[in-house]
Amino acid sequence: MKASSYLIPTTKDDPQDAVVASHKLMLRAGLVRKSAAGLYSYLPLGLRILKKIESIVREEMDDAGALEFQLPILTPAEIWKESGRWDKMGKEMFRLRDRHDVENCLGPTHEESFCTLVKPMVRSYKDLPINVYQIHTKFRDEIRPRFGVIRSREFTMKDAYSFHLDEESLDKTYQKMRLTYRRIFARLGLSTIPVQADSGNMGGSASEEFMVVSPIGEETLTICGSCGYSGNIEKTPVIAASILPALAGDIEEIIETPGKKTIQEVASFLSVPESTTLKAVAMSYDGKYVLIFLTGDRELNENKLKNFLGANELRPMGQTELTKFELTAGFIGPGFKENNELLVLVDALVNWDAGYVAGANEFDKHKKGVKLSKYFLAAKVQSIDLAQAREGDLCPNCSSPLQAEKGIEVGHIFKLGQKYSKAFDVSVLNDKGKATLTTMGCYGIGVNRCMATVIEQCNDEKGIFWPISIAPFEICLVSIAKSVEDNARIAEVYEGLKEAKYDILWDDRDLGPGFKFKDSELIGFPIRLTMGKGFLEKKEITILNRKTMEEKTIVYNALSDLTQEIDKIRTELKQSISESLVALN
Ligand code: ATP
Ligand code: MG
Numbered sequence: 079m080k081a082s083s084y085l086i087p088t089t090k091d092d093p094q095d096a097v098v099a100s101h102k103l104m105l106r107a108g109l110v111r112k113s114a115a116g117l118y119s120y121l122p123l124g125l126r127i128l129k130k131i132e133s134i135v136r137e138e139m140d141d142a143g144a145l146e147f148q149l150p151i152l153t154p155a156e157i158w159k160e161s162g163r164w165d166k167m168g169k170e171m172f173r174l175r176d177r178h179d180v181e182n183c184l185g186p187t188h189e190e191s192f193c194t195l196v197k198p199m200v201r202s203y204k205d206l207p208i209n210v211y212q213i214h215t216k217f218r219d220e221i222r223p224r225f226g227v228i229r230s231r232e233f234t235m236k237d238a239y240s241f242h243l244d245e246e247s248l249d250k251t252y253q254k255m256r257l258t259y260r261r262i263f264a265r266l267g268l269s270t271i272p273v274q275a276d277s278g279n280m281g282g283s284a285s286e287e288f289m290v291v292s293p294i295g296e297e298t299l300t301i302c303g304s305c306g307y308s309g310n311i312e313k314t315p316v317i318a319a320s321i322l323p324a325l326a327g328d329i330e331e332i333i334e335t336p337g338k339k340t341i342q343e344v345a346s347f348l349s350v351p352e353s354t355t356l357k358a359v360a361m362s363y364d365g366k367y368v369l370i371f372l373t374g375d376r377e378l379n380e381n382k383l384k385n386f387l388g389a390n391e392l393r394p395m396g397q398t399e400l401t402k403f404e405l406t407a408g409f410i411g412p413g414f415k416e417n418n419e420l421l422v423l424v425d426a427l428v429n430w431d432a433g434y435v436a437g438a439n440e441f442d443k444h445k446k447g448v449k450l451s452k453y454f455l456a457a458k459v460q461s462i463d464l465a466q467a468r469e470g471d472l473c474p475n476c477s478s479p480l481q482a483e484k485g486i487e488v489g490h491i492f493k494l495g496q497k498y499s500k501a502f503d504v505s506v507l508n509d510k511g512k513a514t515l516t517t518m519g520c521y522g523i524g525v526n527r528c529m530a531t532v533i534e535q536c537n538d539e540k541g542i543f544w545p546i547s548i549a550p551f552e553i554c555l556v557s558i559a560k561s562v563e564d565n566a567r568i569a570e571v572y573e574g575l576k577e578a579k580y581d582i583l584w585d586d587r588d589l590g591p592g593f594k595f596k597d598s599e600l601i602g603f604p605i606r607l608t609m610g611k612g613f614l615e616k617k618e619i620t621i622l623n624r625k626t627m628e629e630k631t632i633v634y635n636a637l638s639d640l641t642q643e644i645d646k647i648r649t650e651l652k653q654s655i656s657e658s659l660v661a662l663n
Contacts, residue, residue: 079551081585085122088597098294100533101226103542107601109550116223116231118526123550123601128234130548131525132213134265135236142258144209144238149191151215155181157190161501166390172219172231184217189494189520192239193502203243203508206516207251211238213525225294227526228486234525239494241504241516248493248517255491255521257662259288262523263488264658267545268532270488273299273308284493288523289485290531299485300467304478311482312381314467315474318427328433330447337442339408341374344444348435351375356428356436356448358410362399363389369403369410371450372425373434376465383464386423411436411445412453424450425464486531489523536625542602543625546651551583553644554603558591558610568609571619574637580644599624605647607640623647 087108096102104110109124120128136146155173158164164171172184185191192210200206216235223231238255242248256272263270270288287310289299298311338344345352355374361367361383368387370378384392400407404415416422424430433447450459469482499505499516508514529548536543546552553575557568565586572584583603585594591610598606604624612618617634621643632643 079583081583081587084583086587086597086601087121088600096226098225098228098534099537100228100530103533103537103600104226104530107542109601110227112226116220116229118227118230118232124529126550127529127544127548128525131266131528132234132236134547135213135262135523135525138258138262138265139211139236139238142209142254144211144240147192147195147210147212148214149185149188149195149212151185151217152182153185153188153191155183157194157502158183161190161193161498163190170218170220172217186216186218187235187522188212188237189239189498189518190502193498193504196239196241197502197504200241200504200506200516203506203514206506207240207242207247209238209240209251209255209519211236211521226530228294228530229296230526233527236521236523236525238521240519240521241499242518243506243508243514243516245517248519252491252493252519255519256286259489259491259521259523260662261659263288263528264662265547265655266528266532267547267655268488268528268535269658271299271301271308271485273310273485275310275313275490275492286491287487288489288491290488290535291483292486292531292534293484294534295484295486297485297487299483300469300471300480301483302473302476302478302480305473305476307473307475307480309467309474311467312379314471314480316376316427316463316465316467317472317474317477319472328447328449330433330445330449330452332438333435333444333446335409335442335444338444344435345374348444348446350435354434356411356434358437360395360400360403360405360407360410361392362395363387363392366421367395367399367403367419368421368423369405369414370423370425370464371412371428372465373427376425376427378425378464379466382462383423386462386464406437406439406441409437409439409441409443411439412448412450413445414439422454422459423464424454424459424461426461427465428461430454430456430461486527486534487524488528488531489521491521492519494518494520536602540596541600544602544604545655546604546648547655549581549604550601551603552581552648553583553605553607554598554601555582555584555607555609556591556594556598557584557586558594558608559614564614567614571609571634571637571640575641575644578637578641580641604651605644607644621647623651625651 089106092102093105110118113119171186213236217232220231223229240251270290272286273289275285275287300311300314301308338347341352341355341357345355352375353373357372357374359370359378380392403420430450435446436448438445471480473480496515496517499518505513505515533542559565575582606622608620618631619634620631622629
């Protein structure tokens with residue numbers, strides 16, 4: 079490909095509304111352009127990268143025995159009503175009516191569509207297991223699209239769904255997908271950490287997210303340097319080292335705390351550590367109510383609470399509700415007026431026999447020395463793990479201290495169980511001729527998010543350095559020549575490389591060398607060849623490894639002199655990818 083007939087609209091300055099490296103660089107390198115909030119057009123260079131990523135994903139999925147489909151993006155409301163998600167999905171689901179006034183939505187995910195499609199095609203246990211997938215557009219009307227294509231409204235997802243006769247078969251495919259994902263990310267040059275994402279109803283490793291550690295990540299993961307445990311902080315169990323005794327004294331007494339409502343205000347007013355205070359959180363869930371006590375230094379993990387309650391919706395109680403239960407906001411503590419409609423839960427880190435500072439259930443008053451054992455019956459009030467984990471907590475596996483890191487989720491694998499097969503009655507006849515409900519798994523990868531995340535990991539002050547596996551072109555040839563004859567001599571080399579099937583872009587544009595060098599470094603072609611005066615006078619070609627910025631000059635007598643050197647760098651660049659693949663086997 080010649081740059082003179084290509085489109086390379088690079089820019090020098092950072093675009094205004096881009097805050098993260100990948101977003102800035104994708105715009106500056108001319109890979110994408112924003113068309114509206116959360117909507118991006120891919121330009122030729124960007125599309126080449128996206129297609130290369132798709133190819134890797136496709137190769138690995140096909141290798142794992144998955145079957146590729148392509149389903150409509152527009153999906154009828156009817157199937158979403160059948161699964162019950164039409165009402166549950168909320169505003170992220172982009173809904174629209176067609177000319178016949180039929181309700182539809184732009185698919186944010188395709189469990190419903192695939193279930194309806196696959197159902198009549200699988201009849202016998204002999205048809206199973208089956209793993210179906212597509213690489214296609216999804217639409218989610220994200221409330222806050224941001225970081226460019228990392229969280230956009232329209233994006234490409236690889237989504238796969240597997241159907242099985244039993245749990246054992248599901249587990250086999252799940253494990254295969256887990257390995258497939260690790261291979262895919264390794265081939266993309268992305269280092270990811272699979273973290274446990276749901277210990278919910280199905281236990282153990284029923285769901286894992288593939289995270290890329292990055293300061294711009296919206297998720298927090300906990301990592302154990304000792305045993306290798308990793309989990310989403312939302313799901314990390316909090317293990318008490320030994321429940322610390324609270325220090326706030328043993329004898330209960332009322333203290334005036336005028337205007338001190340928050341834990342921080344109370345603790346600093348009384349000069350006690352926050353861990354010796356009790357925090358009360360009043361929540362409403364699915365039309366019911368719960369009051370939770372935690373030590374003041376801990377945050378409630380809503381996910382754990384939701385899982386425990388089996389709740390769909392969770393929100394803080396409003397003033398009317400607090401009034402109904404005679405709860406005084408900011409001053410709630412044990413001794414509040416009990417009510418059968420109000421469930422009480424205590425976080426497992428609270429020591430029932432230690433005296434805490436807690437609300438006195440009166441305006442502007444707290445109490446010291448409050449012991450839960452005096453107020454609650456352990457048989458009635460459950461003590462469970464409801465606290466958000468944090469750095470320094472103990473590893474649930476080996477008890478070493480955990481680290482906390484920010485991470486970007488690039489993929490997710492999930493044992494779905496029978497939720498959707500039940501809703502759509504996807505069953506087969508088993509070996510005894512008896513109708514048996516299938517069990518399912520689902521597996522997603524954000525293709526565009528992967529592209530941006532690679533840039534987050536592979537950039538320097540000059541721009542991007544693409545892993546060779548997904549670079550827009552592997553090689554960029556920068557020529558510095560004016561005359562037709564000189565250009566013809568360079569063209570000969572370029573044609574030779576093209577003929578030999580090298581993935582090469584020739585920057586033959588009539589621009590200054592500085593400009594062309596900058597562009598090639600910004601866009602991030604892994605290998606750059608420079609052919610200018612040195613070549614025209616002394617047959618010298620300079621070869622640059624973009625990642626290391628190491629240069630080497632060779633003398634060109636035959637094409638093989640050049641291809642040998644290129645192949646050496648290509649092998650080097652592919653080395654780390656093959657090494658990480660080998661490590662997976
Ligand atoms: P997130 O928590 O980031 O919103 P999710 O849990 O909603 O992700 P899934 O439904 O599991 O994501 O989708 C599978 C994959 O699709 C994700 O791992 C991610 O890579 C990608 N993805 C999800 N939402 C977006 C988005 N708005 N823009 C780009 N990629 C996305
Ligand atoms: Mg989401």
